[in-house]
Amino acid sequence: xxAFILRRLLQSIAVLLAVGLVAFSLFRYVGDPINxxxxxxxxxxxxxxxxxxLGLNDPxxxxxxxxxxxxxxxxxxxxxxxxxxxGRLIVERMPAxxxxxFCAALFALFVGVPMGVYTGLYPKHWxxxxxxxxSLIGISLxxxxxxxxxxxxxxxxxxxxxxxxxxxxxxxxxxxxxxxTISGLKALILPSITLGLFQLTLLMRLxxxxxxxxxxTDYIKFARARGLTNRAxxxxxxxxxxxxPVITVTGLQLGALIAFAIxxxxxxxxxxxGQLFIQSVQFSDIPVMAxxxxxxxxxxxxxxxxxxxxxxxxxxxxRSQTGGPRMAGH
Amino acid sequence: xxxxxxxxxxxxxxxxxxxxxxxxxxLLAVDDVxxxxxxxxxxxxxxxxxxxxxxxxxxxxxxxxxxxxIAGGEVKLEGRRIDNLPYEEMRKIRGHRIxxxxxxxxxxxxxxxxxGRQLVETIQTHLPLSGSQARxxxxxxxxxxxxxxxxxxxxxxxxxxxxxxxxxVVIALALCADPRLIVADEPTTALDVSIQAQIIALLKKLCxxxxxxxxxVTHDMGVIxxxxxxxxxxxxxxxxxxxxxxxxxxxxxxxxxKGLMGSIPSxxxxxxxxxxxxxxxxxxxxxxxxxxxxxxxxxxxQRCLVERPNLMAAGASRAACWLHDRGGVGAPVAKxxxxx
Numbered sequence: 283x284x285a286f287i288l289r290r291l292l293q294s295i296a297v298l299l300a301v302g303l304v305a306f307s308l309f310r311y312v313g314d315p316i317n318x319x320x321x322x323x324x325x326x327x328x329x330x331x332x333x334x335x336l337g338l339n340d341p342x343x344x345x346x347x348x349x350x351x352x353x354x355x356x357x358x359x360x361x362x363x364x365x366x367x368x369g370r371l372i373v374e375r376m377p378a379x380x381x382x383x384f385c386a387a388l389f390a391l392f393v394g395v396p397m398g399v400y401t402g403l404y405p406k407h408w409x410x411x412x413x414x415x416x417s418l419i420g421i422s423l424x425x426x427x428x429x430x431x432x433x434x435x436x437x438x439x440x441x442x443x444x445x446x447x448x449x450x451x452x453x454x455x456x457x458x459x460x461x462x463t464i465s466g467l468k469a470l471i472l473p474s475i476t477l478g479l480f481q482l483t484l485l486m487r488l489x490x491x492x493x494x495x496x497x498x499t500d501y502i503k504f505a506r507a508r509g510l511t512n513r514a515x516x517x518x519x520x521x522x523x524x525x526x527p528v529i530t531v532t533g534l535q536l537g538a539l540i541a542f543a544i545x546x547x548x549x550x551x552x553x554x555x556g557q558l559f560i561q562s563v564q565f566s567d568i569p570v571m572a573x574x575x576x577x578x579x580x581x582x583x584x585x586x587x588x589x590x591x592x593x594x595x596x597x598x599x600x601r602s603q604t605g606g607p608r609m610a611g612h
Numbered sequence: 613x614x615x616x617x618x619x620x621x622x623x624x625x626x627x628x629x630x631x632x633x634x635x636x637x638x639l640l641a642v643d644d645v646x647x648x649x650x651x652x653x654x655x656x657x658x659x660x661x662x663x664x665x666x667x668x669x670x671x672x673x674x675x676x677x678x679x680x681x682i683a684g685g686e687v688k689l690e691g692r693r694i695d696n697l698p699y700e701e702m703r704k705i706r707g708h709r710i711x712x713x714x715x716x717x718x719x720x721x722x723x724x725x726x727x728g729r730q731l732v733e734t735i736q737t738h739l740p741l742s743g744s745q746a747r748x749x750x751x752x753x754x755x756x757x758x759x760x761x762x763x764x765x766x767x768x769x770x771x772x773x774x775x776x777x778x779x780x781v782v783i784a785l786a787l788c789a790d791p792r793l794i795v796a797d798e799p800t801t802a803l804d805v806s807i808q809a810q811i812i813a814l815l816k817k818l819c820x821x822x823x824x825x826x827x828x829v830t831h832d833m834g835v836i837x838x839x840x841x842x843x844x845x846x847x848x849x850x851x852x853x854x855x856x857x858x859x860x861x862x863x864x865x866x867x868x869x870k871g872l873m874g875s876i877p878s879x880x881x882x883x884x885x886x887x888x889x890x891x892x893x894x895x896x897x898x899x900x901x902x903x904x905x906x907x908x909x910x911x912x913x914q915r916c917l918v919e920r921p922n923l924m925a926a927g928a929s930r931a932a933c934w935l936h937d938r939g940g941v942g943a944p945v946a947k948x949x950x951x952x
Contacts, residue, residue, distance in 0.1 A: 501717035507714070508734045508785055509707025518733075520723050537809055598769040599723060 283594065283601070290590055299350075301579030305572035306349045307587060310342065311543050312568055314433040320469050344592030363565045368573045371553055377457045378448055379547070383539040386478030391532065395521075398489025405494060412468040413486070420483035425542075429476040429549035436472060446551035477546040481535045488531055492524035499523075504518035525596050533589035537582040620691070622674070622825050623793055627685035628695075628890070630667050630676065630849075632896075641665050641680065644847040646923075649793065654819065654826045656840030656857065658833060658872070660893050664849040665829045669795045671695070673712050674702040680744045690792065701758020708738040710788030713815075713823075715798040717778035721770035727754075727781050728766035731788060738789035753784040756813060775809035775897035783815060790822060804928055808832075812839055822938040833876050837861050845869045848904040867909050867927035883895045904931070911935060 316329050316338070332566045335340055337348065344515035353357070358368035397417075402412040414437040422429075437445035449465035460466035495500060497520055552559070555574060562570035595602055626877040630642035642664040648653045657665045659667035671685055674694070692801040694705060706712070714720050722730060731936040733903065735741060741749065743754040747766075754762035770778060779799065786794050799806035806807035816839050819826050828840060836843055836926050837857060842852040845866065853866040891908040900906055906916040915934050 500714060501722045502715060503675065503721065504714055504720040504782070504785075505711070506703075507673055507706055507712035508737070508788070509703050509705070510733065510737055511703065514733065514737070519725075522724050523722070597724060598726070599771050 287591075290587055294587060298569045298576075298579055301339045301576055302350055302353065303346065305353075305575045307347050308568050308572050308575070309349075310345075312566065313577060316568065327563050328355060352574075353576055356399075359569040361567055361570050363561075363562065363570070368420060369570045369571060370574055371558060372577065373456060375553060375555040375558045377459060377557060380541050381460050382470065382473055382477060382546070382552060382554060383536070383543055386481065387532075387536050388475075389474050389478040390481035390485055390535070394485030395528070397482075397488050398486040399493055399516065399521060401486065402493025402497065405490075409603050411579075414490075416488055417483040420479050420573045422497035425476060425480065426549050427546045428479055429472070431545060432472045432476055433549075445472070445546075473550045473552055475544050476549065477539060477543055483538065483594070484531065484535065485528065489521075489524055489528055492527055493520060513593040520595070525591060528593050529589055533585045533592075537578075537585045539609055540581055541578045615691075616862065622651045622653075622690060623649040623827070625668070625672065626688075628668065628682065628687065629684035630670060630671050630680055631683040631695050633804055636897070638683075640683075641849050641896055642671065642738050644683075644685070645849075645851055646844075647844055647851065647854055649827060651792065652819070652823045652825055653842065654816070655841045656843040657827060657829045658831060658836055658843060658844060658922050659846035660831065662893060662896075664845040665831075665846050665913045668846070669712075669797050669827060672708055673706055673795055674699075675706075675712075675868070704738075707786075707791070708789045709790035709793065711788070711794040712787050713779075713794060713796040713799045716761060716802040717775055718802065719780050719879060720782050721778060721785075723770055726769050727773070729786060731766075732783075734785055734788040743747055744785035749788075750784075753787060753866055754781070757781070757784045757787075758806055759784075776811065779803060779807075779811050780814065783811075783818065785825075787818065787822065788924075791824060793825045793827065794819065795806050795827045795829070798831070799828070799836060800832070801911050807853070808835070815839070816870040833861070833872065845872065848899055849896070850904065850934070852905065853925060853926075853929055853931040853946070854923065854929075855931075859928045861928060865929050865931035865937075866905075867911050869931075871908075875894050 316333055316336075320329060320332065337345060337519075340348075356369045358372075360366065361368050361371055364371070397413055400533045401413050404410050435525060436443045444465070447469060448460055449467075449469035450463040451460055451466055452462040455460075460470050499513070502520060505519050512521070542556075543552075543554060544560060546552065547554045547556035548560060555577070558570065559574045562574070626647070628642055628645045628647050630638040631642060631699050632641055641872055645653065645664070646669055657668065659665045667676065667680065670680075671682055674697070676682065682695055685695070686693055689709060690707065694702065695704070701715060721727065725733075728747065728750055731753060732743070732746045735746040735749050736743075739746070739749075751762055751766055754766060759765050759777060759780055765790050767772075770781070773781065783799075786796075794815075796815065803811060812835055815826065815828075818824070826839075827834065830836060840857045842855060843857050845852045845860065845861045845868065847868050851868045853860060853864065855865070859865075860869060861873060864873050868889070871887065871889035875889070876886075889908050894904060894907070901920075902918045902919075903909070903912075903916045906912050909916065913934065919934075920938070921934050922933045923930040923932045926933070
């Protein structure tokens with residue numbers, strides 16, 4: 283098991299190096315950073331001087347190593363747009379995105395999984411068929427459309443919930459949170475639903491098909507023959523056996539929630555990193571883009587590592603001494 | 613061994629019918645099956661695949677897979693009717709009064725829970741025991757079914773056991789609440805031949821010690837001959853013959869049973885060729901009128917083609933064959949079957 287974790291860690295580092303290389307090459311190949319920094323009346327000599335001063339004339343591998351060692355220390359340079367340190371920009375924005383993604387994930391998990399269990403247990407009931415049909419809408423409507431529709435109904439017509447922003451937030455150290463004020467919580471509802479709806483339908487459909495599969499197995503029939511209660515069978519024996527694929531998908535989707543919160547954040551003017559990224563793209567603010575890229579890479583790697591460890595917790599067959607888990611996919 | 617005649621029966625099955633509604637009409641998979649099992653008795657049920665023996669077992673434990681359903685008749689356990697109980701009532705009987713063992717021990721156990729947890733869970737579902745008492749009982753059961761090093765093995769997971777050991781665990785699970793009846797559906801079919809004998813011996817020993825009756829569903833006549841007190845031979849959803857195991861094996865009364873016995877090789881006797889029954893069991897959609905066995909029967913008479921025989925006395929057994937209709941007409945006399 284320890285060998286397996288070490289191997290995974292090495293793989294993670296390799297992935298991060300690759301992401302780092304891509305982020306680094308942004309600097310070299312997406313426009314000339316000097317042009318973005320200086321005014322039009324700067325002479326060629328001044329530009330060359332600045333270039334040397336910033337180390338842009340050094341060989342590429344040395345620049346890459348310098349970039350990596352800076353990044354490892356959380357130093358991503360200054361934003362071209364605001365001249366603030368990129369690290370600080372991202373740290374300021376990160377809590378908003380993390381809280382939004384967290385709520386969306388909770389929404390997807392705690393609504394999607396029970397719905398999947400229900401539709402898996404009673405596949406022929408009319409309400410299961412209805413949920414199945416509705417989930418098709420959830421899976422095929424684009425996120426921005428759902429967001430705009432929700433705003434139209436709950437903010438414009440009903441005036442129940444705010445249509446943009448985070449509402450009032452409370453500062454705890456460097457972390458700003460929505461969870462401690464009523465307006466903050468209210469502001470979370472619509473964006474969370476918008477962001478989580480796709481994942482919810484995905485999870486529901488996944489759990490449903492896994493449940494249908496598991497309910498046909500001999501050990502479920504044998505559990506019935508042992509006279510176990512329906513509760514123990516459905517939520518103990520059956521649901522647990524659907525968990526490995528559900529954990530995989532949830533993990534990947536959590537990464538996706540954070541990375542692709544961009545659209546939702548844009549629709550709801552949510553001051554998170556996604557919005558920061560969009561603004562940076564418009565401005566070719568390469569240090570921010572590179573840092574964002576690395577950050578998302580890091581998140582995905584961490585989530586995957588957690589998912590792999592969760593497999594061990596769920597499935598005793600993977601805990602055997604010989605080698606790591608056999609997994610399909612990644 | 614139990615004496616079936618003196619005690620009131622533990623299980624009574626009367627005129628049981630199991631149907632499968634399909635798009636092309638309703639199939640009758642178990643047709644008018646009746647038998648009793650006395651306390652502590654082992655009843656073997658044999659027949660080819662599709663003869664309805666597993667379905668009969670599943671109907672008794674109330675676990676027919678939809679769309680299959682009981683369409684008629686009744687099942688009584690200890691005098692109480694159980695075939696029409698609501699799900700929750702029947703659940704309390706399953707595992708408590710009736711245990712079950714299925715064919716494949718590799719898939720009968722939940723791979724994600726330790727065997728100890730599965731045992732404790734079953735025990736606590738049916739008996740008012742505390743956690744530690746239940747664990748103690750689980751440990752005793754594991755020792756009883758012959759799991760070596762039960763103290764260590766109790767926390768192991770199913771994949772850490774061999775097939776034979778897993779079937780022992782399954783037997784322990786069936787015995788958790790000391791049921792009066794065990795329905796064992798092909799308990800040795802998926803096992804190695806060398807393991808089969810051990811498992812059968814174990815099952816036999818445990819049931820004798822616990823005074824548990826067994827309905828042993830199998831297509832292995834060797835297992836039946838070794839284990840059962842009585843045998844029911846099923847053919848195309850009906851019982852063809854039922855009687856004490858010695859009589860059925862040595863002096864079969866139904867031409868089908870006769871053929872079945874003839875197809876078993878025996879040691880010491882040189883066969884040039886084993887006898888075989890020509891043809892195959894009809895599909896449920898194509899059961900002929902009259903006796904279902906008539907197309908394959910060498911003793912077939914006019915009556916067999918039109919009238920369906922019910923079980924009738926034939927020596928110590930009962931057979932569903934016109935040959936044994938004493939006052940009957942139409943069927944030719946087959947001396948070897950009638951007077952054997």
